Amino acid sequence: MNVADSQTVSAVLRRAGYVSADRVEDADVILLNTCAIREHAEEKVLHRLRELARLKQSRPEVKLGLLGCMAQHNRVAIMEKAAFLDVVAGPDSYRRLPEMLGRAGDNYNASIDVRLDRAETYADITPDYGGGVRAYVTAMRGCDKFCAFCVVPFVRGRERSIPPSDLMREIGELAARGVKEVVLLGQTVNAYRFGDTGFSALLKMVASIGGIERIRFMSPHPGDVSDSLIEAMATEPKVQPHLHLPIQSGSDRILAAMERGYTVAEYLALVARVRAAIPAVAISTDIIVGFHGEEESDFEATTDVMRAVGYDSAFMFKYSVREHTRAFRLGDSVSEEEKGRRLIALIALQEEMSIARNRAMVGREFPVLVEGPARRGGGMMAGKTPQFKTAIFAVDTAAVGTAAGDTVNVRVDSASSHSLMCSLA
Numbered sequence: 001m002n003v004a005d006s007q008t009v010s011a012v013l014r015r016a017g018y019v020s021a022d023r024v025e026d027a028d029v030i031l032l033n034t035c036a037i038r039e040h041a042e043e044k045v046l047h048r049l050r051e052l053a054r055l056k057q058s059r060p061e062v063k064l065g066l067l068g069c070m071a072q073h074n075r076v077a078i079m080e081k082a083a084f085l086d087v088v089a090g091p092d093s094y095r096r097l098p099e100m101l102g103r104a105g106d107n108y109n110a111s112i113d114v115r116l117d118r119a120e121t122y123a124d125i126t127p128d129y130g131g132g133v134r135a136y137v138t139a140m141r142g143c144d145k146f147c148a149f150c151v152v153p154f155v156r157g158r159e160r161s162i163p164p165s166d167l168m169r170e171i172g173e174l175a176a177r178g179v180k181e182v183v184l185l186g187q188t189v190n191a192y193r194f195g196d197t198g199f200s201a202l203l204k205m206v207a208s209i210g211g212i213e214r215i216r217f218m219s220p221h222p223g224d225v226s227d228s229l230i231e232a233m234a235t236e237p238k239v240q241p242h243l244h245l246p247i248q249s250g251s252d253r254i255l256a257a258m259e260r261g262y263t264v265a266e267y268l269a270l271v272a273r274v275r276a277a278i279p280a281v282a283i284s285t286d287i288i289v290g291f292h293g294e295e296e297s298d299f300e301a302t303t304d305v306m307r308a309v310g311y312d313s314a315f316m317f318k319y320s321v322r323e324h325t326r327a328f329r330l331g332d333s334v335s336e337e338e339k340g341r342r343l344i345a346l347i348a349l350q351e352e353m354s355i356a357r358n359r360a361m362v363g364r365e366f367p368v369l370v371e372g373p374a375r376r377g378g379g380m381m382a383g384k385t386p387q388f389k390t391a392i393f394a395v396d397t398a399a400v401g402t403a404a405g406d407t408v409n410v411r412v413d414s415a416s417s418h419s420l421m422c423s424l425a
């Protein structure tokens with residue numbers, strides 16, 4: 001989401017006549033886009049800001065700005081800790097950045113704009129796409145779910161969807177530039193609705209765009225997984241068989257305190273429906289450990305659910321109390337050490353399950369959209385399977401060329417928790 005937002009910021013500034021610098025040392029304007037979801041991210045940002053502020057010592061004309069959710073969330077505290085900032089802009093203020101940068105530095109006051117705007121979708125601004133076979137396209141912004149732990153509804157504001165016509169235009173342009181895969185983005189992307197167009201209808205519209213071969217979306221909310229979404233995934237071949245289904249906890253008591261809006265039984269029934277309709281589906285999740293009130297038994301319930309579902313992968317986090325959220329007032333009953341212990345145990349369990357699930361792929365064949373040379377080098381190429389698993393394979397240079405954007409069939413030879421080693425099938 002933030003990468004996509006940064007691409008929007010880049011497009012706004014380019015329209016105003018700015019060009020991008022290759023190195024941070026050469027830039028006259030440095031903007032740091034930020035996340036507020038956990039406190040840890042904030043500490044990293046302050047550290048980075050102080051590093052960047054050093055560039056101002058030799059070049060005082062450099063303008064340094066803080067963008068995004070952290071700017072929105074605690075501008076007061078940040079301005080105290082980082083008084084050298086010239087610009088502070090929240091997620092709905094990017095359109096005004098050129099004026100803000102023009103004003104910055106007057107009277108040595110920072111230019112601050114953190115107004116949330118129910119109507120701002122940046123629908124008319126085509127983000128500066130970063131190149132490659134995959135592009136991320138924001139389909140909706142904001143969130144109305146207000147999970148008790150989460151700061152997103154406060155820093156990104158209310159749910160709003162981008163008109164299908166703008167999305168179709170943008171994705172059409174991407175296809176013309178060689179993009180083969182789009183990832184539709186939104187905080188609760190499957191809550192997408194514009195007039196009569198719901199999310200499954202949007203998926204089908206995007207699937208009609210020539211040149212786009214694969215469609216993914218991130219991040220859905222379990223409560224908004226409708227039968228029509230499952231049907232679209234099952235029947236539209238371009239929609240890839242991967243569903244990210246954040247569970248957060250495997251304990252009903254904690255889920256209720258988190259105000260997630262589903263029980264473990266409902267969640268498991270949904271997983272069963274999805275698997276019945278889309279047998280090849282990979283399922284991933286997000287889990288928080290150490291939410292206020294989480295007892296050892298609640299934590300064990302989470303590990304039980306992880307085993308029951310058998311996730312392909314998971315993002316796991318220690319609970320971080322966030323100001324403004326409903327859970328802020330509840331407290332933080334689990335110690336940092338205990339959160340750490342639970343997190344390590346969860347990561348180890350997921351690692352085991354990821355390996356097992358990936359090993360089960362050995363001997364099977366998958367179409368892989370080639371992205372480019374593998375990070376490990378050695379002439380290997382990398383791409384994703386439909387399930388969004390990384391496939392690494394050697395290309396036969398004597399045979400027909402395999403380039404980024406091609407789809408090749410590979411057979412899995414061996415697997416680790418994070419990638420599949422394959423040969424061309």
Ligand code: 5AD
Pocket residue numbers: 037038149150151246248286287288317318319320321322
């Ligand atoms: N503490 C820890 N993790 C959080 N997430 C959201 N808010 C918090 C928080 N306060 C996690 C959730 C969400 C993911 C994007 O970040 O698991 O799904």
Ligand code: SF4
Pocket residue numbers: 143144145146147150151152153187188221
């Ligand atoms: Fe946060 Fe819940 Fe909205 Fe996801 S659905 S962004 S966890 S409030």
